[in-house]
Amino acid sequence: MDYEIHFDSRTAPESIANALVQRYGIPSERILTADQVAFSSGRWPMALIIPAPAGDEHFACVLEAGDELADAIGHISERELTTVLCRAIGTRAIILDGRPGYDTWLLVGPDGTHHSVTVDKAAVEEGNFVITATSPIPQIASDKRTRGSRPLAL
Numbered sequence: 001m002d003y004e005i006h007f008d009s010r011t012a013p014e015s016i017a018n019a020l021v022q023r024y025g026i027p028s029e030r031i032l033t034a035d036q037v038a039f040s041s042g043r044w045p046m047a048l049i050i051p052a053p054a055g056d057e058h059f060a061c062v063l064e065a066g067d068e069l070a071d072a073i074g075h076i077s078e079r080e081l082t083t084v085l086c087r088a089i090g091t092r093a094i095i096l097d098g099r100p101g102y103d104t105w106l107l108v109g110p111d112g113t114h115h116s117v118t119v120d121k122a123a124v125e126e127g128n129f130v131i132t133a134t135s136p137i138p139q140i141a142s143d144k145r146t147r148g149s150r151p152l153a154l
Contacts, residue, residue, distance in 0.1 A: 001070040004095070005082050006059035009052035011091045016049050016063055019088040024073045046072065058130075059094050083112045094119075094131070107131065 007016065013033045020026040030046035046068045052060035063085075073081065082093050090110045097106045097116060107115045116134045123130040 001067060001075060001078075003063060003065040003069065003078050003081060005063040005078065005085070006094050007061040007063065007085075007089075008092045009056040009058055009060045011052075011061045011089060011093075013049040013051045013061060015089045015091075016061070016085060017047075019085050020047060023084060023088055026069070026072055059092075079106065079108075079114070082106075082108045083114070086110055087112045104134070105131070107133075107137070 017028065017031040017033075020031055021028050026046060032045040032048055034048065034050040047063060047065040050060075050062040050064065052058075070076075076084075078095050082095050086093050086108045087110065092110060093108050094105045094117070095108070097104045103118055103121070105117050105119050107117045109115070115137045117131040118134060120130040120132075
């Protein structure tokens with residue numbers, strides 16, 4: 001099982017690592033950020049967290065993990081892991097919803113709510129997640145009113 005969770009770019013990688021340690025007992029030395037990999041002892045990390053580039057306003061802080069993390073956390077789904085981490089950290093994230101293609105994703109809110117969204121494929125190829133809700137999302141609707149009618153790059 002593989003995990004690829006795209007957190008809001010304002011999410012600190014350390015907060016994700018701390019949540020994995022506190023919620024699941026993952027050894028902190030097995031959770032690395034991309035900038036720490038070069039200093040690793042040679043053992044591949046159980047979880048790799050790629051920090052968002054400075055100034056990025058999208059979902060560029062990424063948690064990547066595979067079977068070893070899945071074994072350690074009881075093979076919970078990517079959706080369940082994302083929900084737990086978003087609630088623990090108080091942030092948002094997007095994950096693929098499991099359908100074929102890369103059109104529809106789930107936006108997970110800081111309260112653990114899930115909303116189906118579509119993602120602009122061209123924007124994703126440029127590293128941006130410009131999303132459109134497939135049904136009204138209260139917090140986004142209020143953001144849109146305050147920002148005008150331009151597309152939301154969440």
